[in-house]
Amino acid sequence: MNQSFLQYAQQKSEQQERKRVFPSQCPFCSMQCKMQLVEQHVEGRTRYQTIGIHNPTTFGRICMKGQHAHQHALHRERLNHPLIKRNGQFVKATWQEALEEIKTRTEALQAAHGHDAISVYGSASITNEEAYLLGKFARVALKTKHIDYNGRLCMSSAATAANQTFGLDRGLTFPLRDIKDARVLILAGTNIAECQPTLMPYMEEAKKNGAFLIVIDPRKTATAQLADLHVSLKPGSDAALTNGILHIMLQEHLIDEEFIRKRTSGFQEMKQHITQMSLTDIVQQTGVPVEVLQKIARKFAQEKTGIILTARGIEQQIDGTAAVRNLLNILIATGKIGKPGCGYGAITGQGNGQGAREHGQKADQLPGYRDITNPLHRKEIAKIWNIDEKELPGKGVSAFEMFEKMQEGEIKALFLMCSNPVQSGPHASFIKEAIEQLSFFVAIDLFVSETAALADVILPTSSYLEDEGTMTNIEGRVTLREATYPLKHQRKHDWQIICDIATVLGKGDYFSFSSAEDIFEELRAATKGGKADYSGITYERLRKEQGILWPCSHLEDPGTERLFEHEFSHPDKLAKFAVVAHGKKVAKEPVSQEYPLYLTTGRVMAHYQTGVQTRKSTSLVARQFEAYAELHPDTAKAYGLQHGELVTIRSTRGSVIIRCHLSDTIRKDTVFVPFHWSKHQSINQLIGEHLDPHSKMPGFKYCPVQLSAYKN
Structure with missing residues (x-):
């Protein structure tokens, strides 16, 4: 018996030794769910399980994407070593060879065409440290003004609108727990149930507390099914819808006159504009009855507390900034900001969509939300970076405009980090052609994506399991992503790759970092005094406090949970109303007899962004293995289409071939297609190149199209 017990104990001990636990955070959406990967070796096989970990944002919840994220991180197609393209084919290279190739070709292009011939395209999936370092790399190592990132195609309209109205952009102006205290919620263009499923319990709790939920969306999504009022408007008519709501609020005196008088400016101009409508x-432009507009106006104004949330459905329009600003007009007209149960939130899409736009990846920004055109801001950052302010490049152009400059021949080279613009950008065939025009192209990625396949050099980077650093979630909560999974083969962290390239370009002294924490310490100094002030945040505090909401200006500062309680961030401390035009005054491509339907795009729960990662997961692909075109049954009947039949969707820019799914939850004049798939299913090929004049956002959510049955 003693012998059996000893054998059991020894066997148990061996099993424990074969079990390893790796802490992490989900690499996908902005909820940034904390989790850990359990790796266990049993009977010669390695098994993996992902477990959610308690945290102040999601309390241990994870969705299917987080549950299966390890499948792409451990996938056999991960890049293991640098690749250099020779005679049209990629060949394995050493890091020394790859870096020497980058040095030689970059310096030759700079000598021939100047520093601004080089461009950098960043990502909203990398850490704060890497976003900060990439901005510094562009401006110090490359000395180029041309840097922007894929978040320009995601949250930029909401960020611009918040800056214009409040003087500051942070994903949410309130802590998530405030949602439960809101008596009325407006969700405009956001399908939380599928895009941020671990956020949904907050909505459900609010509903249990008696909240009235209004969802504005052309489709009756899984989120809209929870609504007390679903507003199925015509795609692209969001600004008009809000003007109608404001018209009723003003007509029926459903406004907070004291708040308007004390804490806002521009009200009279807005009022004069609205009352003339x-x-x-x-009603004709939106397809929404006047009774519905009245119900929204009265309900939101008359309840004591209220919150407005927006996402890509309203923001990814060429008037997305104006549409969001108009919703913010409603918010400040009713005084529902800066107090419990009230406020505005942009449901950030990408994992670090908030932090990635705060620290210098955008063409017009320096770390801490500083303005690159502001002389004082330039001096502050130049001092931190130990360079002369005159050496700091000026303002560049937005993401899509960089591709236009590639097509024109002004930009000759591209450094691309963890992004896939050939699939994610509008008029995707144009972007592919623009990249093919380049003299030199370096891609940093986990896989050979549709875009990386065009590169001259590909550098293998680390995944979320391996790469430690801070992320800033939907709330503006800075969190620390612990990452202890071993970095295998010849892969390197993004920050290491940036430092290595800077070193071969002769700028190593400015990039002598030894860890992510080392970079964060410089980021703290660079953001001190800025709007997005991280200077009071340390790794030690993040581990202890499980995240801190910025701004946080000193080590005893607990962070700022609720913004604008006493003043806004404009110099005069006031929120600003906007005059918002709509309809024919906005130059949107009209539907016509030839292109009679509205195309709108979006996500599905099983996939993320361009699918480069999630399509490597067998568990996620099994749930959704191809794109689809969602049509109303009456629309399908009019075109002679059956459920499951292949259909050709065409715009003035091209066509795609997709299987149709019939659903009575969508408007009869609208077609919905998710954008996670490539090649003949890549829906962004159809999207126009026109941009929002303020945010430079393309119009992903509105495109006139025609349908026809697919014929071989």
């Missing part, structure tokens, strides 16, 4: 015209 015709509700009949607005």
Whole structure:
């Protein structure tokens, strides 16, 4: 018996030794769910299980994407070593060879065409440290003004609108727990149930507490099914819809006059603009009855607390900034900001969509949300970076405009980090052609994506399991992503790759970092005094406190949970109303007899962004293995289409071939297609190149198209 017990104990001990636990955070959406990967070797096989870990944002919840994220991180197609393209084919290279290739070709292009011939395209999936370092790399190592990132195609309209109205952009102006205290919630263009499923319990709790939920979306999504009022408007008519709501609020005196008088500016101009409008015209343009507009206006104004949340459905329009600003007009007209149960939130899409736009990846920004055109801000950052302010490049152009400059021949080279613009950008065939025009192209990625396949050099980077650093989630909560999974083969962290390239370009002294924490210490100094002030945040505090909401200006500062309680961030401390045009005054491509339907795009729960990672997961692909075109049954009947039949969707820019799914939850004049798939299913090929004049956002959510049955 003693012998059996000893054998059991020894066997148990061996099993424990074969079990390893790796802490991490989900690499996908902005909820940034904390989790850990359990690796266990049993009977010669390695098994993996992902477990959610308690945290202040999601309390241990994870969705299917987080549960299976390890499948792409451990996938056999991960890049293991640098690749250099020779005679049209990639060949294995050493890091020394790859870096020497980069040095030789970059310096030759700079000598021939100047520093601004080089461009950098960043990512909203990398850590704060890497976003900060990439901005510094562009401006110090390459000395180029041309840097922007894929978040420009995601949250930029909401960020621009918040800056214009409040003087500051942070994903949410309130802590998530405030949602439960809101008596009315407006969700405009956001399908939380599928895009941020671990956020959904907050909505459900609010509903249990008696909240009235309004969802504005052309489709009756899984989120809209929870709504007390679903507003199925015509795609692209969001600004008109809000003008109608404001018209009724003003007409019926459903406004907070004291708040308007004390804490806002521009009200009279907005009022004069709105009162000249015709509700009949607005009803016609939106397809929403006047009774519905009245219900929204009265409900939101008359309840004591209220929150407005927006996402890509309203923001990814060429008037997305104006549409969001108009919703913010509603918010400040009713005084529902800066107090419990009230506020505005942009449901950030990508994992570090918030932090990635705060620290210098955008063409017009320096770390801490500083303005690159502001002389004082430039001096502050130049001092931190130990360079002369005159050496700091000026303002560049937005993401899509960089591709236009590639096509024109002004930009000759591209450094691309963890992004896939050939699939994610509008008029995707144009972007591919622009990249093919380049003299030199370096891609840093986990896989050979559709874009990386065009590169001259590909450098293998680390995944979320391996790469430690801070992320800033949907709330503006800075969190520390612990990452202890071993970095295998010849892969390197993004920050190491940036430092290595800077070193071969002769700028190593400015990039002598030894860890992510080392970079964060410089980031703290660079953001001190800025709007997005991280200077009071340390790794030690993040481990102890499980995240801190910025701004946080000193080590005893607990962070700022609720913004604008006493003042806004403009110099005059006031929120600003906007005059918002709509309809024919906005130059959107009209539907016509030839292109009679509205195309809108979006996500599905099983996949993320361009699918480069999630399509490597067998568990996620099994749930959704191809794109689809969602049509109303009456629309399908009019075109002679059956459920499951292949259909050709065409715009003035091209066509795609996709299987149709019939659903009575979508408008009859609208087609919905998710954008996670490539090649003949890549829906962004159809999207136009026109941009929002303020945010430079393309119009992903509105495109006139025609349908026809697919013929071989």
